[in-house]
Amino acid sequence: MTASLPSPAARSGRRSLKSRLARGEQLHGVLLRLPSETLVEMAGVAGLDYVVVDCEHGPADTALLQHHLTAAAAQGIDVLVRVGTSEPALALRCLDLGAAGIIHPHIESAQDARRAVEAVHYPPLGTRGFATYSRAGRFGTVPAAEHVAASREALVVAMIETERACAAAEDIAATQGLDAILVGPADLAADCGFPAQGVIEGLTAEVHRATRAAGRSVMTIVPGAEGARAAGRAGAQLVLCNMAQVLMDTFRSLAAPEPRGSGSAGVWERRRPGPGPA
Template sequence: MKPTGGKVGTWIKLPALESVQIAAYAGFAFVVVDTEHAPLDVRTVYELVTVADALGVAPLVRVPDGRASGIQRLLDAGAAGVLVPHVDTVEQARDVVRAVRFPPDGRRGAGGTSRAGRWGLLGLDEYVADGAGALCVPQIESRAAVDAAGAIAALDGVDALFVGAADIGLDVGAAPSSPEVAELCGKVLAAAHEAGTPCGAATGTAAGAVGLLEQGFDFVVASNDTSMLAGAARTLVDTVRAGGVR
């Protein structure tokens, strides 16, 4: 069985423009700059987003939390959207939507002199219209979030859900690869699709990405720049040593 058309991206964790360029040249459809689990400051994220956008790769950002001030800065920096971790309830999801959307649908402030407004060259109406396309993606990472997934997916302003199998596993005390976690992730996927909302997930391998797409996930974040570099380095060293070189 072949995957059925989902998009494949990767995490960016290094403060290096080359990571984004390599991801673009490799053919990833999008990148997710990770500010939850990588020590990236706002200026670095701004540069990574700018390079991705220039290369035609959708630049998403995983924010460390749902604070509106942080989300606004990254959207005004030109991010195509945000992934927001640990959204466990419908009310938390509503708060995330409000942070991403302009009034009357949210509370995002006008920052038309930012990169997103072409430094003031866009009129206010055009700036707001462009901003309406920002993607709002809550992450489902606990049993409580799984139970609320259908209602979260059905909220106006939620563009997709993202399943965090590792954190679900931590929450329920099971390995991410366990049948229990797989069942919970499947429930999120089914609830999202029942609401007509795309659903994504992450994996560390190509085989894992194929498997997730075969399950029906609409987008997959496969591996990351640091792990791909580390894996290639370890493979090279192990291969050379296996040939008798020390």
């Protein structure tokens, strides 16, 4: 008889992202488009709650994703995966590898949202193909009932990225089984013809209102620490920093010359090249 083995989260004493959201916690993570297990580990060591591996605008290789998930498990940090399309088989593979949830792009309607939920959950909640001989099922060592119970903790996040989707926000947010909504500001701006920033902010605010009214969590993507603090004050429960922008801002600050006489200590100062070693 196969013994019941605890899930990775249970073994480490961690609660799932879904249960933490239900308790009203605010969770902070980073969006990773650059393939790097080391960055995933660093995020865990730094104390972040989750990493989003972007398989839409970043590499969509499942073997590479498995390396990132393994690194995350070693440091006790959860991984959400943004898939490139609404194809259920993609969500299934990511979840079988051990992802804590799926971010579905291009959700335009309640019907799209329902399909997204179904792709993540096993029957009767969804249509996900059942398998326990996977990383998520600990290679067949977890009883089926326990594996199904653990799968119900997977997060389902819908991305709203068009004006049409914004108009359908109330219907999308009302979808049973949906956990959170993320507005994609870049795609939304492109869909609206790159209007004034206030237009995008207004549409985003309307989506956030609909999200909260339906009892779902707001996920917000921000450029850095200052934006993260502002999003937190505004009530976002899932705050997501764009890692590429954080790194670029850091590199630019290091490349910028430090004004002479500023008195700053420990800051690199651009100097003229010396004569080199003798």
